[in-house]
Amino acid sequence: MIDMLSTLASYFSYKFVICAFIVGGLVSLCSSLLGVSLVLRRCSMIGDGLSHVAFGALALATVLGASPLAFSLPVVVIAAILLLRISENSRMGGDAAIAMISSASLAIGVIAISLTTGMNTDVNSYMFGSLSAMEDGDVILSIILSVTVLLFYLFFFNRIFAVTFDESFAKAAGLRSELYKTAIAMVTAITIAIGMRVIGAMLISALVIFPALSAMRVFGSFKGVAVCASVLSVVCAFVGISASCLFSLPTGAAIVAVNAAAFIIFSVIGKVKRSLKR
Amino acid sequence: MEKALKNTTLHQIECRNLSLSYDGRTVLEGADFTVDSGDYLCIVGENGSGKSTLIKALLSLKRPSGGEIIFGEGLGKGQIGYLPQQTNIQRDFPATVSEVVLSGCLGKSSFKPFYSAEDKKRAAMNMERMGISDIASVCYRELSGGQMQRVLLARALCAAEKMILLDEPVSGLDPLVTKEMYRMIEELNRCYGMTVIMVSHDFSAAVKYATKILHLDRSVKFFGTKEDYIKSPIFGRFAGGNEDD
Numbered sequence: 001m002i003d004m005l006s007t008l009a010s011y012f013s014y015k016f017v018i019c020a021f022i023v024g025g026l027v028s029l030c031s032s033l034l035g036v037s038l039v040l041r042r043c044s045m046i047g048d049g050l051s052h053v054a055f056g057a058l059a060l061a062t063v064l065g066a067s068p069l070a071f072s073l074p075v076v077v078i079a080a081i082l083l084l085r086i087s088e089n090s091r092m093g094g095d096a097a098i099a100m101i102s103s104a105s106l107a108i109g110v111i112a113i114s115l116t117t118g119m120n121t122d123v124n125s126y127m128f129g130s131l132s133a134m135e136d137g138d139v140i141l142s143i144i145l146s147v148t149v150l151l152f153y154l155f156f157f158n159r160i161f162a163v164t165f166d167e168s169f170a171k172a173a174g175l176r177s178e179l180y181k182t183a184i185a186m187v188t189a190i191t192i193a194i195g196m197r198v199i200g201a202m203l204i205s206a207l208v209i210f211p212a213l214s215a216m217r218v219f220g221s222f223k224g225v226a227v228c229a230s231v232l233s234v235v236c237a238f239v240g241i242s243a244s245c246l247f248s249l250p251t252g253a254a255i256v257a258v259n260a261a262a263f264i265i266f267s268v269i270g271k272v273k274r275s276l277k278r
Numbered sequence: 279m280e281k282a283l284k285n286t287t288l289h290q291i292e293c294r295n296l297s298l299s300y301d302g303r304t305v306l307e308g309a310d311f312t313v314d315s316g317d318y319l320c321i322v323g324e325n326g327s328g329k330s331t332l333i334k335a336l337l338s339l340k341r342p343s344g345g346e347i348i349f350g351e352g353l354g355k356g357q358i359g360y361l362p363q364q365t366n367i368q369r370d371f372p373a374t375v376s377e378v379v380l381s382g383c384l385g386k387s388s389f390k391p392f393y394s395a396e397d398k399k400r401a402a403m404n405m406e407r408m409g410i411s412d413i414a415s416v417c418y419r420e421l422s423g424g425q426m427q428r429v430l431l432a433r434a435l436c437a438a439e440k441m442i443l444l445d446e447p448v449s450g451l452d453p454l455v456t457k458e459m460y461r462m463i464e465e466l467n468r469c470y471g472m473t474v475i476m477v478s479h480d481f482s483a484a485v486k487y488a489t490k491i492l493h494l495d496r497s498v499k500f501f502g503t504k505e506d507y508i509k510s511p512i513f514g515r516f517a518g519g520n521e522d523d
Contacts, residue, residue, distance in 0.1 A: 173385030220417030
């Protein structure tokens with residue numbers, strides 16, 4: 001155990017490990033907070049759809065030689081607005097529309113990659129995350145964006161609650177619920193675009209869903225769920241990244257596995273808590 | 279009615295030749311009616327008679343396709359406390375009673391990010407009024423149907439002091455709780471002078487509790503006092519029909 005800790009400590013002399021911890025922690029924090037609102041609005045699939053769009057955009061950026069984050073950010077934000085509109089107004093049904101867009105962008109991404117480099121380790125890291133994926137410029141941009149997302153969430157916390165809990169009442173009370181929903185989708189898109197390199201496209205939507213669901217097993221207040229989800233998410237991210245360092249696992253997969261374990265533990269705690277109440 | 283006239287000579291809401299459409303179809307045409315301070319107005323009609331579209335229009339969520347809605351002094355957008363139909367709210371949502379009630383205060387403070395001490399006082403007062411102070415920290419999803427409606431009513435009261443709009447407030451409640459709910463709404467109207475607009479398809483409850491009736495079926499079939507409504511042929515037809523169900 002002490003051996004493992006000292007090995008882990010030695011990793012901290014590498015800059016990219018520190019970057020992975022910072023970005024991984026911030027992304028987990030943001031995505032868990034947004035996840036509370038998305039899961040409760042039955043919109044979890046938006047996160048999944050967006051991550052596939054982000055993968056497509058990232059692949060295209062590689063082909064075009066553009067900066068990955070700078071290129072995929074606007075694409076994903078536009079996709080978020082589009083997905084929200086489609087899922088609300090479309091005749092074919094929101095889930096079908098999201099599935100369609102996400103598989104189409106995945107296909108575009110795979111084609112773009114196979115035309116250039118072929119399926120190699122780079123692609124593998126896009127899919128399942130990598131510690132060393134972040135460049136210096138990306139890290140600074142990630143920190144700025146994450147802090148913006150956090151401030152947005154804190155500042156509008158009560159309004160996000162009102163819109164999530166009961167949209168028709170919020171509208172009647174004069175809140176512009178469409179605006180908040182669009183903002184949440186856009187902010188989710190930003191979070192996903194930032195987190196994709198470290199966590200991976202296939203797995204990042206888990207970061208949106210897991211912490212919120214785990215927290216909901218145990219807590220009964222919106223504030224409690226939000227606080228618990230964000231703390232849990234950051235803890236899981238740090239444990240996951242550490243495991244990824246020590247056992248050279250794909251970073252995203254390690255984080256999601258830790259989240260899944262946490263979900264099982266929280267489910268059991270929730271069950272026990274409820275049976276004690278009775 | 280008399281009380282209303284004493285309070286103010288202006289109407290709280292006046293609809294003039296109001297037409298509403300939904301998805302390009304006209305669902306309500308040429309509606310004329312007024313709501314005065316202290317009224318207990320019940321809007322009745324079958325499904326698809328334009329009730330729910332009218333609610334949206336009264337809440338300023340829908341623009342009239344013709345005619346106009348005029349709001350009296352101090353009654354504008356976000357000034358009507360709204361109790362939506364129960365089905366809109368998820369049953370497994372993590373939220374405490376006080377979180378839900380407090381969210382009613384949001385319409386008032388348009389730029390403040392957090393609740394003020396005044397908001398909290400207001401929420402506490404309305405929870406007291408609805409008799410739910412003792413369950414303030416209980417999770418909403420663990421409440422009974424009647425308690426849920428009280429919580430939502432308290433939230434509506436936080437949003438507005440003068441008028442509340444209730445959309446089918448007793449649907450899904452058992453008879454005893456229904457009676458209690460009607461009693462509380464009546465108390466708000468009588469004791470606190472709150473204008474009540476209630477949408478219902480329960481004709482017998484409408485004539486029991488309301489002071490005014492608005493009967494819709496794509497247009498206004500009847501508008502006037504409860505007493506006149508009971509004498510009208512349209513009531514006989516519908517009340518009779520109700521008993522056959």
